[in-house]
Amino acid sequence: xxxxxxxxxxxxIEKYGSQTAFAGALGVSTRTLSLKMNxxxxxxxxxxxxxxxxxxxxxxxxxxxxxxQNVQ
Numbered sequence: 001x002x003x004x005x006x007x008x009x010x011x012x013i014e015k016y017g018s019q020t021a022f023a024g025a026l027g028v029s030t031r032t033l034s035l036k037m038n039x040x041x042x043x044x045x046x047x048x049x050x051x052x053x054x055x056x057x058x059x060x061x062x063x064x065x066x067x068x069q070n071v072q
Contacts, residue, residue: 003067003070007064008066022055026054052065
């Protein structure tokens with residue numbers, strides 16, 4: 001199963017200007033964030049919670065940012 005992170009990518013750019021800056025704030029490498037955003041590895045629950053806090057995403061909106069399935 002793969003997820004679409006398009007909405008998340010937009011929010012990252014809006015708040016941090018780049019995925020590199022956001023990776024630093026999240027405490028992961030740029031490579032690790034890239035792997036997560038490209039469905040190579042999954043986000044851990046604590047990373048989702050921290051990302052939501054950093055990006056000012058309401059907890060009720062997490063599903064639309066992290067769990068929107070790609071349509072094939």
